[in-house]
Amino acid sequence: MSDGEQAWWIPADLLADPAATAALAGLLGTDGPGVAAHDVKPMLRALQRQGIGEVHLVLDTALAGYLLDPADATYDLGVLLERHARRMLPVTGAPDGQLDLSGEAADPSVEAGHRAAAVCILRDPLVSAMEAQGLLSLNADIEVPLVAVLARMEELGIGVDVAELTRLRDELTANCERLRSLVHEAAGEEFNVNSTKQLREVLFEKLGLTPGKKTKTGFSTDASTLERLRDDHPVVAHLLAYREVEKLRSTYGEGLLAEAGPGDRIRATFNQTVARTGRLSSDAPNLHNIPVRTEAGRAFRRAFVPIDGYTLLVADYNQIELRVIAHLADDPGLIAAFEAGDDIHTAVAARTWGIDPSEVTSEVRNRAKMVAYGLAYGMEAYGLSQRLGSSVDEANEILESYFAAFPSVRDYMERTVDEARQKGYTETLFGRRRRIPELSSPNFNVRQAAERQAMNAGIQGLAADVFKVALIRIDDRLRADGSASRLVLQVHDEVILEVPTNEVADVEAMVRSEMTGAYDLRVELAVEVATGATWAHAKG
DNA sequence: GCTCCATGCAA
């Protein structure tokens, strides 16, 4: 540690003490010295609860570890210390999960000292490593500023209508019981319908239905298999209905109600060091997979509400990944398709099959849409054929037509994999790296999976980088403008704000402008904004 | 009580 520096390890209970945090305020304010810490978001949340909203953060050792290798399994402080400083965090008590036979409990203050020292020891090696890999601006301009934005969103949470959630849960529970009885009746015996093992025996042994694909442990009973068997036995339709309702009841009905906290708000954690592409993830609960595709599922979005006097404003990037592909590949046809301003899948379909957009049927449009998603995932003909329900030959013809119309896209994909193989990692335009050592695997399947990851990383990663910039800028503007509006949720390419009714027009314009201007692609970044009294009702 | 598996929800 250099002169004038101080190392602190602040126990969580001290952060709940106003007297202690008041003393910290001067130390941590924006005029204070730069702060380096490990996994700082929980600390920022605790300080925010005490009214300290500004901390001059310069380094989070967990974030730095993530930027240096987003595929690592853990960014635990002790692990980082060993990995980047070749030092061990002294063990002060019995190892986790083991009885302390010595009778000497760990001394919390000694352990705290070790952890504070570890952050100091890690600072120089982490900064040097980031500098060597060109990660300093990604760290300083995006990841570090984002921590406080996410801390504010987590701490505020999003409002839920608990009465509505309860009603949905109860309705689903009743339906579940009814459908479970129908399944038992049709099967001719009572069994645990949630057990794939028992279900497999009933369907494929007792009832003699034809099994399809296999899993590690036996024949699959997944939805695509059941769909194929739908007309073969009455139990199958009941099963499919039961599965849908049980999923909604358990994961969303019970799950969301269990997470509703003070003020009827759900406060998820937004993880910044999990996704290997640079995306955020959400847990406890996962607010990134709230249903939207079916009406029964979408009902849960009606339970996400603003407080009185506010409106929910939802803004999402339209087709950001396909736009990113157009940009990265610099494909004239794809760029022109976007510039035409028409429905992109229709425009792509017309160019792929050389027909007029007016001749594009919904089925043909759907094929173009499948290809578009597949592209971002590094798809091959087999994968496409599975999703189109067609032959591999047919899928190959579609892909050939597509690449004939958009040749730069294929060039980009091939170039990307070649570069990644040669360098051992992929890199987004913002410099976000992802090591993919499996590109040199002797195992064909492993190597092919790695190639798909390499194709996907630059696309999903750039979309994530752009989105993070937008999130930071929106939060900056809200605070600079002294707005009463606040960010309550983000879902990969979508932000949700709680906006006082009289601010709606101004905030909509601001959000649109910040999202559109977050990065300059060769195609416009289109943003769709909607407002409403619930997440489901927020429609343009 | 922990871990893995199968399943299914989202972008």
Added chain:
DNA sequence: TATTGCATGGAGC
């Protein structure tokens, strides 16, 4: 034999 995630219930240790 399409990318990235997380939660659930069952099942095995």
